[in-house]
Amino acid sequence: MADPFPKDPAGSTVALVLAGGRGSRLDPLTAARSKPAVPFAGQYRLIDVVLSNLAHSGLKDVWIAEQYRPFTLNQHLAGGRPWDLDGTRHGLRILPPAEGREEEGFSAGNGHALAQQVPILRSFGAERVVVLSADHLYQLDLRPVLAAHADSGAELTMVTTVTDEDPSRFGVVQADEDGAVTAYDYKPEAPEGRLVATEVFVFDVAALHEVVAELVAREKAAGEHADGEEDEDGDPVASSLGDYGETIIPAFVGRGRVREHRLEGYWRDIGTLDAFYRAHMELLDGAGLDLAAPGWPLLTNPPAAPPARVWPHAEVSNALLSPGCVVKGTVEDSVLGPGVVVERGAHVRRSVLFGECIVPRGARLDAVIADVGAHIPAEAVGRSRPGPGNLTVLTPATRDPDSEDETTGGAAAKDG
Template sequence: MRIPRMLAIVLAGGAGSRLDALTDHRTKPAVRVAGNYRLIDVALSNLANSHVRDVWVVEQFLPHALNEHLSNGRPWDLDRTHAGLRILAPFTGGTGEGLPQGNSDSLWHFRRQIASFEPELVLVMSADHLFTLNLTDVVDTHRDAGADLTIVTTRHDGDASRYGVVKVGTKGVIEEFWYKPEEPPTDLVVTETFCFDGPALLTALEELGGEDGLDDYGEDLIPHFVENHTVVEHRLEGYWQDIGTLSAYWRAHMELLDGSGVDLDDPEWPIFTAPPQLVPARVGSSADVAESMLASGSVVKGVVRHSVIGPSVQVEEGAHLEDCVVLDGARIGAGVHLSGCIVDEGAQLEGPMEVRTRDCVTLINGAGEVVRTEQVG
């Protein structure tokens, strides 16, 4: 079968304001996940494992740490002479200038660049979701159905009102779409992974955008396709988590520790990254560690239970962590007892200090201050 000319666009420009201090100084796709990874690694690894070779990353908010991490695409074999990784940043002085105001508006701003690629298919993904998926299967679904748009969907047992929701008819055809409905009619949600027919996407961007651009998928692009084109679903049966809130971020890590979360160690589907060049984790004679993940460069002398410890973190003797996520370079001193907490990069915590929450997650910022507590749904 002839391989179609395919372009992947990873949207990585969001501010991620619902993650509070975690995204005050970095874009959400650059947030640390599972100790050694960044959130964007998952999307890029799904593409790499699916043998997609033309990948464009759309940036906007605080891209510096993300650019440093991307390393010209080398960890994902995208540092190529032909094809490979391309960064799309906001610009002035031509068609598409200015700052995009939503995810479909990002596509509208770069419509001329997309058109110049002449894609037959355009894969569009958000960079802030945890899941593994062979995108070749999505393309097969799309082509077999003769679709103009294929939407990756999944069943969601939580609050579906945060997402796009669909109703599916015979042969996987999407019959109705609702964007963040107050009372979702179904539990079938949109994962923000799409496969568009290239010419159909470009035509829609021109027709819908006008002079003012677009907004979010759910406001314009997806309703347009559902009403005027053939739209089908590709069902994701495995794990999927939108890392949109503190509670979702914390819960994804707890599920990872429990073995019910995203599979990051499948040898058939590796997650690639540009890891920090640090020595292996060290566990002292006074340490008590169980059901935890320790990243490179960390030194643990205290108690760590059911927690994720990031690179270069120090947990001193007399410190006690349970159900926590601790990010790069933080130091947890003697007499600090934390449960159900996220500790941001560089925090230097000294005892006596005790933060224990029930059915909530607490964020401690890089200055060591408790800045937010959020209910875990």
Template sequence: MRIPRVLAIVLAGGEGSRLGALTDHRTKPAVRVAGSYRLIDVALSNLANSHVRDVWIVEQFLPHALNEHLSNGRPWDLDRTHAGLRILAPFTGGTGEGFPEGNSDSLWHFRQQIASFDPELVLVLSADHLFTMKLTDVVDTHQQAGADLTMVTTRHDGDASRYGVVKVGTKGRVEEFWYKPEEPPTDLVVTETFCFSGPALLEALEDLGGDEGDLSDYGEDLIPYFIDKHTVVEHRLEGYWQDIGTLSAYWRSHMELLDGTGVELDDPDWPILTAPPQLVPARVADGAVVADSMLASGAVVRGTVRHSVLAPRVIVEEGAVLEDCVVLDGVRIGRDVHLSGCIVDEGAQLTGPLEAGTNGCVTLIDGAGDVVRTEQID
């Protein structure tokens, strides 16, 4: 089969307001995951492992930490003379100027650049989901079905009302679509990974937005347009998938990772690539207790850490106890600090005596060391 001209667009401009303090000072795709990674690493690694070499990243909200991490695409072999990584930022002074107001609007603002690339297929990914997938399989499904849009779907055993929900007929044809329905009629949700036929996408953006734009999110305009006018099919994701949209989902994805039921990050045939900090390996002192946990480089543990994930340069002092926690970069957990079911943001310096954590809830402690949010675990 002839290899089509594929453009990948990763949408990484969202504020992530439901993550509270974790996104007060950084965009959601730059949030730390599994101690050693950033959330955007997952999307970029799926593309790199799928040998997709033209990758554009749409940015908007607080992109500075994200750009520093991206390192011009080097960790994913995207710092190339031909093809490679390209950053798309809001601009003024030409067609598409201004700030997008949603996912569809982001594509509309850069429609001229997409048209100039002249892609046969456009892969569109969100940068805030945990999953691994060979994206060339999605392309194969799209071509074999003669589709104009292929949506990656998955069965979801939780609250499907937060997502787009579909009904699928014979040969994977999407027959109906509901966007964040109060009472979802099926448990088959859209993962916000799409494969569009390039000409059909550009035509849709022109028809929906015209010269003014003002589009919104996929589910409110672009997807209904395609289902009404074009051939839309599904590509089913059978493995793990998690939308990191809430504190509960962020915490739960780490607990599942520790339990061995979460996303697979250590497959040598499908590595998750990143720009690692240049630090010494983690250190566990004499008398410390560490069980069922993940420690990133530069971490030092003198106390007790159970079923928790520590990011780089975290220090847990003697007498401190962590259980079911996610602790981000540079945090110091002092003596007689006992945390359970907590997420601790970067740079917090916690001193005891202090106990935090509520059964059945996840507690967020910000970089100033204050408990700022408690959320029921869904």
């Protein structure tokens, strides 16, 4: 059978963005869209961060593995054009779930999703694959990472950082003075140190193929009955490789050829509502992601909307206003997405409004996250001291859960 992916010398490095997760910790913001498609900083989407890093790093083969509710995400991606990734031979490629071979179909975790792409990576001729998630904020030039990976002879290079958050939420890394990784503990109850993996990994594809094959063979052997039949699920890949932090990464560390590459500067995991809100407040404080970093701006598929308008009687302080916004009332320490209207007599404080909603006269929002199209009541909503788990989230209550439409009306409020 002819190889469906002829080898191309220019495709020796592929970037694989794992963008198929449900994102349940960001619910209800992920009820009708995938996590990478969640709006961020007004006119952007979460996936813009990783795609901008890849585009600025000069990586031209970018593959996006999708699964959960991809419609809105694909609309935004526009074939890769906003990041100059709309090439004919190289560029952005969408990897939807598929049926036909046992390694295909819907994945049972990011480890399984990674394993599903190994045959295609090998057929494509990729020697290295950069595996990334789409729910982290950072700015990173991957060229030095790839150069260090090649020079060290490592099978896996993981980008690490020293976190100011609870390290037990992440993969905790131990490394010697030369950067060799000696231990990796995934979400340990008692973490040793604050050095964590940022979920940016550079794998040698040949080694990845070996490790996945070994793990699958081991699980298959353990699942076979005495008569040689397989376990009930019949899919050793899905049953053994759920999360790569629990299976694939530890297996690489056990082989003894893993290096770390330290990321200095801002890094934030925004996989929870509290972290998502905090990242926006850091943006406003000047301590978060630099959206207009010289030579490294955040790129996006911008909305087709006129410039934001602030009326003479409006009061605006320390705010990000997206195209299409109209402000007649008071906005402070807030982020307004495309098409948000703040009427005269309305007050928005320390809030994040995604877009296409009206804040009417009499509304007072404090520490609120409002989804696209949310109905804002003409009353006080939110709490003046929002501590962890105490945010107010407004969503369009009448949205059809099976619909991909982000602009339907209705309202619902819940504490995150």
